[in-house]
Amino acid sequence: MRRLIARVVTAVLAALAVLTTGTPAHPAEPTSPAVTFTNPIAEQRADPHIYKHTDGYYYFTATVPAYDRIVMRRATTLQGLSTAAETTIWTKRASGEMGAHIWAPEIHFIDGKWYVYFAAGASNDIWKIRPYVLETSAANPLTGTWTEKGRIALPLDTFSLDATTFVHNGTRYLSWAQNDPAVGSGTNIYLARMSNPWTITGTPVRISTPTHAWETVGHRVNEGPAVIQRNGKVFMTFSASATDSNYCLGLLTASASADLMNPASWAKNGQPVFKSNDATGQYGPGHNSFTVSEDGRSDILVYHDRNYRDISGDPLNDPNRRTRYQKLYWNADGTPNFGIPVADGITPVRFSSYNFPDRFIRHWEFRAKLEPNVTNLADSQFRVVPGLAGSGTVxxxxxxxxxxxxxxxxxxxxxxxxxxSTTFRNDASFHQRAGLVDSADGVSFESYNFPGRYLRHYDYLLHVQPADTTTARADATFYAE
Structure with a gap:
């Protein structure tokens, strides 16, 4: 009955709009329209970090397999980074500190200067990994002269890496991964306030320790923190387990009004939020960063993985971690939804209903339908690919x-x-049309083998039916998100 009432109300509103304005009712368009990429973005580039600057450029840096230098590239679009020229901005020292294992660089713009945070070992002790900082005042960091600000001094002089920085409520913080022998083997996540971009102040706190089974496969690992702040929350992703196919992302959450330096403010998800997927052929996704789309309306997850499961020898000696992108979605409760690491090639999108904006096309037990709050995100994601029937279809x-x-x-x-079969190819092919009731931003899909019939919802189930009424045309119009 509720569905019937909703449909009647929608039809009445649409009819009234047509009578008064000559156009159908126009619900709000998505605040975050679709963005698509072609993965992978960069072969043999791990631990990717991207910074979107006010000069219109994205700046990208990552770990190179030789672990001997820091590289950077820039482009005005995210996809453009895949073909942008790459510059070596700094090379490891010939001896002493910063002489080995140059890992996980991050690029940040702070108080008018560029800073690169990275981890490095010593030439005579390659596992003496510690965090370091570079600085340049050049407008373009690819051409600047970099000053070594030195090691970030931490109370514990132990294995430590993956420093990142963020500002919350006017205070700058540093988060990093470190081993504490008093806690046990492996690495934990720590947090401290900063007095300047290369100095912490006060006593750090430990906010996460690997305790779950998925955090302790191969090694006990919490590392690679990355922060995104949305919806009254501070979300911190981190990477867990060994850097093979067991590598995955976990999530810590704190209220934006909480004291971030109180470990009790942080809650850890009981399961990984992003992990290997056999169906899509993606393994060991992790060490991510966040950026935003060119229009600033979509959050983008940047991460590395491999496209094979089995590795011969130490995963750290395998060079084939690749940088990848996909859109980060948000659940109705304001929490991030990472979905799954999608297949190589064009990234998928979601389709929301024109007349029921909170509902998305999804499959349930392989029946296509329209539903809200699809927390199993991948059920509602589809790749728009060249049509199986050809002839300009999708x-x-x-x-x-x-x-x-x-x-x-x-x-x-x-x-x-x-x-x-020919029948399947024809049944699965559509002509992508401008939205029947919103030609500017909407999209409709006309059946290839039954012209005049469109993909539409009826009673929240998807059908291919004629779009011969105002309601039917609204039911057959969707937004890509």
Missing amino acids: SLESANYPGHYLRHKNFEVWVEKNDG
Whole structure:
């Protein structure tokens, strides 16, 4: 009954709008429209970090397999970083400190200057890993002269790495990973206030220790903290377990009004939020950073992984971690939804309903339907790929079931595996049209083999039906998000 009432209300509002304005009712467009990328972005680049600056450029740095230098590239678009020229901005010292294992550089712009945070060993003790800082006042950090500000002094002189910095409520913080022999083997996540970009002040606090099974495979690891602040919360991702296919992302959360220096302010998710996926062929996703799309309306997850599970020897000697992007989504409760590491190639999008903006196309037991609050994100993500039938068509491939597509069968829409038949190719192909009731921003999908019939929802189930009424046209209009 509630569905019927909703449909009646929608139809009445649409009819009134047409009568008074000549156009259908226009619900709010998405605040975060679709962004797509082609992965991977950079081969043999691990621990990626991207900074979007006010000069219109994205600055990208990452670990190189030789562990001997810091590289950087810039571009005005995120995808453009994949082909941008790369510059070596600093090379390891020939001897002493900063002479080995140059790891996990991050680029930040603070108080008018550029800073690079990185970890390094010593030439005579390559596992004496500590955090260091470089500085330049050049407008373009790729061409600047870098000054070594030296090691970040920490109370414990032990294995420590992956320093990152962020500002919250006017205070700058440093977070990093470090071993404390009193706690046990492996690394924990620490937090401290900063008095300047290379100096901490006060006593650091330990906010996370690897205790769950998924944090302790191969090694006891919490490392690579990265912060994103949204919806009244401070979210800190971190990487866990050995750097093979067991590597994954965990999540810490604190209230924006809490004392971040109180370990009790931080809650850890009981399960990883991002992990290997056999279906998409992505393994060991981790050591991420966050950035935003060119228009600032979408949050972007930047991370590395491999496209194979099995590694011969020490994973640290395997050079093939690749930098990748995908859009970060947000659940209705304000928490981040990372989904799964998607397949190589074009990244997927979600499709929200024009007339039910909180509902998305998703599959449930392979039936395509419209639902709100799809926390199993990949059920509602589809790659728009060249149509299986050709002829300028598109097909919608499931993100979590690669090789499966939205197809109509008896005019009902299902997600099914491509069986290679002509019938399947035709049923799974559509002509992508401008939205039937919002041609500027919306999108509609007309059946390839039944012209005049469109992908539409009815009673929240997807069908291929004629779009011959105002309600039907609204039901057949979607927004890519």
